[in-house]
Amino acid sequence: xxxxxxxxxxxxxxxxxxxxxxxxxxxxxxxxxxxxxxxxxxxxxxxxxxxxxxxxxxxxxxxxxxxxxxxxxxxxxxxxxxxxxxxxxxxxxxxxxxxxxxxxxxxxxxxxxxxxxxxxxxxx
Numbered sequence: 001x002x003x004x005x006x007x008x009x010x011x012x013x014x015x016x017x018x019x020x021x022x023x024x025x026x027x028x029x030x031x032x033x034x035x036x037x038x039x040x041x042x043x044x045x046x047x048x049x050x051x052x053x054x055x056x057x058x059x060x061x062x063x064x065x066x067x068x069x070x071x072x073x074x075x076x077x078x079x080x081x082x083x084x085x086x087x088x089x090x091x092x093x094x095x096x097x098x099x100x101x102x103x104x105x106x107x108x109x110x111x112x113x114x115x116x117x118x119x120x121x122x123x124x
Contacts, residue, residue: 011071011094015043015063017056018076019102026074035069043070047079057083063095070095077112078105088113 014031023046035041045059063073077099101107
């Protein structure tokens with residue numbers, strides 16, 4: 001059964017959590033958005049080796065649970081590994097959470113939460 005239109009009708013933005021190169025490329029492609037003041041929330045988080053797990057988890061939770069204007073969350077797979085338990089627990093249809101590769105960390109389909117769920121569905 002399809003989700004009712006109310007579940008997705010206002011979800012018009014992408015969000016990204018990733019390394020500097022991935023986020024910069026997506027911002028240059030035009031996905032950047034900042035909400036109206038006074039809170040002025042960005043729809044992206046740049047992560048590096050100094051970014052704490054708690055900050056990544058807060059951004060993921062904000063993009064998936066709090067903001068109702070996000071339709072897709074893109075997250076570098078190596079960043080998703082840092083919060084794997086949180087990513088795996090997220091089961092909602094909207095926003096869709098997609099793990100993407102980065103130039104320094106190749107994509108591993110064995111780690112992708114969506115592909116693991118699909119394999120379980122098909123009994124693999």
